[in-house]
Amino acid sequence: MRQALKNVREFFLEESLKRFFQGTYALNEHLASHTSMRIGGPARVMLMPRDVHDLARLVRFLRAVGMRFAVLGAGTNVLIGDSSLPLAIIKLNAPFFRKLKITGQTVFAAAGVALAAVRDEAAAQGLTGGEFLTGIPGTVGGALVMNAGVRGLEQEPAGTWHSMADCVTKVGVMDEQGNIALYSRAQIEFGYRSSSLKKGIVLGAWMEFAPAEPAAIAERTREFFERKQRTQEFSRPNAGCVFKNPIDATLSAGRLIDLCQLKGRAIGDAQISTVHGNFIVNNGAACFQEVKSLMELIQQEVFRKFAVWLEPEVEIWDTGGRQ
Numbered sequence: 001m002r003q004a005l006k007n008v009r010e011f012f013l014e015e016s017l018k019r020f021f022q023g024t025y026a027l028n029e030h031l032a033s034h035t036s037m038r039i040g041g042p043a044r045v046m047l048m049p050r051d052v053h054d055l056a057r058l059v060r061f062l063r064a065v066g067m068r069f070a071v072l073g074a075g076t077n078v079l080i081g082d083s084s085l086p087l088a089i090i091k092l093n094a095p096f097f098r099k100l101k102i103t104g105q106t107v108f109a110a111a112g113v114a115l116a117a118v119r120d121e122a123a124a125q126g127l128t129g130g131e132f133l134t135g136i137p138g139t140v141g142g143a144l145v146m147n148a149g150v151r152g153l154e155q156e157p158a159g160t161w162h163s164m165a166d167c168v169t170k171v172g173v174m175d176e177q178g179n180i181a182l183y184s185r186a187q188i189e190f191g192y193r194s195s196s197l198k199k200g201i202v203l204g205a206w207m208e209f210a211p212a213e214p215a216a217i218a219e220r221t222r223e224f225f226e227r228k229q230r231t232q233e234f235s236r237p238n239a240g241c242v243f244k245n246p247i248d249a250t251l252s253a254g255r256l257i258d259l260c261q262l263k264g265r266a267i268g269d270a271q272i273s274t275v276h277g278n279f280i281v282n283n284g285a286a287c288f289q290e291v292k293s294l295m296e297l298i299q300q301e302v303f304r305k306f307a308v309w310l311e312p313e314v315e316i317w318d319t320g321g322r323q
């Protein structure tokens with residue numbers, strides 16, 4: 001009976017999509033292959049709109065039929081449940097959403113462009129400012145929504161951070177009614193791993209860089225790369241830093257977890273990295289619950305020892321969608 005109902009629902013969904021949708025889609029798409037953690041069950045449907053008009057029609061349709069959706073970038077900062085998600089997942093990876101164009105010192109990158117491409121193209125044009133993106137996985141859309149960033153290099157003043165907020169000048173956003181707005185930098189609120197852009201769908205952004213000597217750009221890129229390689233986890237699937245650095249503590253989340261001697265601790269195939277305490281790696285067949293339990297264990301241990309409650313940096317999408 002349940003299966004029959006599901007089939008009927010899928011039939012109507014496909015029939016509706018056939019009428020207006022020009023992109024591609026996949027029903028019951030397993031999200032594990034769309035996340036860097038390699039974890040995630042099937043979403044009801046994954047939709048890859050062809051362009052901005054297709055996206056607008058799609059969000060209006062989803063709104064009309066009452067189907068909730070979430071936008072997935074490169075899936076590098078999400079932890080997704082193993083059971084079926086009653087969500088439509090929108091992925092902006094059609095060629096339209098991977099446009100990258102440089103005019104003078106201005107870089108335009110659509111939401112689906114990889115951060116590494118922004119950095120490389122800017123460097124190829126003799127522009128500095130994107131080197132900090134080295135080793136940050138993910139897409140422009142995701143990086144803007146969460147204001148991705150890193151600490152400054154050793155030679156920079158203590159407390160320096162580099163983030164998307166520093167280089168972005170304008171962002172195109174679509175709201176849930178399918179309307180497009182352009183926001184100037186001043187109209188966007190950026191915080192530590194947060195931004196006001198979360199409310200809409202980021203379509204693309206303009207970033208401003210500065211001219212520099214190619215050798216200096218290459219050296220700076222090498223320094224960011226070398227630091228990442230030395231201090232972070234690259235050998236096994238992970239979602240980067242799992243927790244935000246606490247604002248009410250002088251120590252970073254990674255340091256606190258390290259001081260609790262939790263590095264290397266495992267639940268099933270989920271393990272706290274031995275390289276960096278704030279990374280959880282998937283040793284092969286880790287499931288959502290194993291990672292979640294490990295996160296809870298970290299929160300409890302750090303709280304017990306330091307009276308600091310760590311807040312997740314990764315977004316948790318379990319049945320019910322974004323949290």
Ligand code: EPU
Binds near residue numbers: 278313
């Ligand atoms: N540390 C330890 N043990 C550990 C990990 C770190 O003692 O296991 C110490 C380090 O030696 C250092 C301090 O903790 O003295 C801070 O560590 P780190 O420089 O690695 O910085 P972080 O605060 O842990 C932040 C961002 C990273 C970003 C790096 C770049 C957050 C939560 N994390 O990490 O971002 O790559 O700075 O320097 O803000 C991410 O967002 O996914 C992410 C990885």
